[in-house]
Amino acid sequence: MDERQLVRNCLKGKPAAQKELFDRFSGQMLGVCYRYTKSLADAEDVLQDGFVKVYQHLHAYKFEGELGAWIRRIMVTTGLNFLKKHSRYRADLSFDTNDALHPVTDNDAEVTMSAKELAELIRQLPTGYQTIFNLHAVEGYTHVEIGEMLGITDGTSRSQYARARNLLISWVEKNSFIKNGLYAGK
């Protein structure tokens, strides 16, 4: 069943189509949710909320652009709402107001680790860093857009991103050294 037909059947309320839509996108979307949260249970909560919204607002999807990208946007928005709503994330999500740009290096680390390992590293970042890194590096939002989404200035977003990036690169390099046996004893 192609996407168009699938969406139409979902709009008609056919349970089989709704299940198929879930099966088709749930794996990818859980990956998205996983990157924004600190536990798998929270990620599944976000996934549930997100899919309920997807079915609720499916009539708003006008077949312009990929369905997966549309659902992904809903998941990201739901994830951000989840972070703002729950106190265990809300405290960590506060951003310092120092807009001074943290130096962004050209230091690039080759990402040789698996996707799962990389996702785990991203999740080790403080919540604020993690969120901004995900939004900018993975989802492709600009800092101005991130600022609007999180209620911060674009300068703060840039600064937080630079710190998150540096921290993550150092972890990736460290991880790479360990994997290659170059970090032994240090």
Place this chain on the structure above:
Amino acid sequence: MRENEFEKGVAKKMEEFRLQPSAPVWPEVERRIRERKRRRIIFFWFTLGGLLFCGIAGWWINDSRHPQNLVSKNESPAPVTTVPAPAGDRQPVINPEGKKGGTSIAPAGGDDISNRQDVSPVTGSKDEKSRIPAGDKINNKRDHFKRISAPVIPIAVNNAKNGEKKKLPAQSNNTPASPLIPAKTGEPLTVDVSLPAVTAGEPLAEKKVIKPVTAAGVNSGEPPIAGDTSSRAIAAKEEEPPVKKKKKEAKHKWETGLGFGFGESRLTNGNLAVFGEKRFDSYQSGMSNSNPGGAPFVSFADSIPLKGPALHIGAYAKRKLGKKTAFSAGLNLAYYSGKQRVGVFVDSTKTLADPYFSVILDGFYRAGSQSRYSNRYYFLQLPLLFHWQLNRGRHFPLLEWENGFLPSVLVGSRALVYDRRERLFFRDKTVYNTFSLACQTGISALLFPDKKHPLSAGFYYNYHFSKLQKQNPPEFNHLGSYGLQFRWVIKK
């Protein structure tokens, strides 16, 4: 914008990243979808049931509280005294044909109902009759309905016939409630409308294309230099193209517009009779068959206003609640009217008094059918309506069914009150309920939906649960109107 190989690599890895959700996730999602749907259906039927219940309860309460207060043939007249008005204030009266002369005046005490339509009974003295000049047109009546005093006070008046003075019994203003003065029914009613929460602020309809990773400003071949604080990357970030402003489709959650409606209004007797023409006409003509025992039917037809034009104009704001539901609130100025058959106008001061109610009139109409008077009522209404979309609007115009309540305030009136005992009409604004509650239903079709300012047109019917008149309530005491309504969307 991703400008480095690192970001590119991360994005690529994350695109591949998949996790299998645990088994209970889908059943929970499915349960929540079904529950939401079921809640919507329950809400719909609950509201519909509530409206029906309110209508039936309103009808039942009014019907049980309001027995047939027909004018009895053997009804004893109330103590009524007539004071001659100053000569300069007297107004002429016309007969039905408009000819000069007092041919429509019946002899005093003439209670013969069979010919009541032809003659207007006049109680009082011969002097009073002789004071009513005839032949001139009724033009300046409105100034003669000034209420002189509301509280009851002992009044010494001249009996024009024999010159005796009669003193009316003193009455307190705090008299107990009379059967003729029912408990207040016009107190403001509040409507508690619970709305389902709506997730807002998520521009779901917007499409966002994830920008591809670019390697601008990065020499991927060079080894990374630790601690390099080159400003190239910063500069590259600074040169990000200006962000295209997001479409603000979802920003205007409220649709605003203007509403206009016109139709017909009428007073009903509390049974939501929309088109009860037969009964209405039979009352009107005094030919009702509902009189048991075959006794001569004593009509109160004089007190029944006919239908008249109705109008309303106002503004509204409407908000989508769900895919097919919406709520709107607004402010309307509504006009109701009803033409009244009345007899001749008597330009004379008259005191109406019963044990609980007394008023001095400075001019009144007698019962009869010689002329017509337009009763007019002006309401300020706050329509609170729920809208249900009935179709998708693909092949036919989008249809919406609306139901709701209209808390209303009577801001003005120019209408006659009927006194059954004396069978005369007079103006008294104090007898009306200031606050009233009405329900409204209607169906409308959205025309020109693609235009910037679409128009919707349809039918409406509204009915006032509350009684219009709180004192001496007549049988037909519930306003209602039906007609066509139009809404012009200004901002959507």
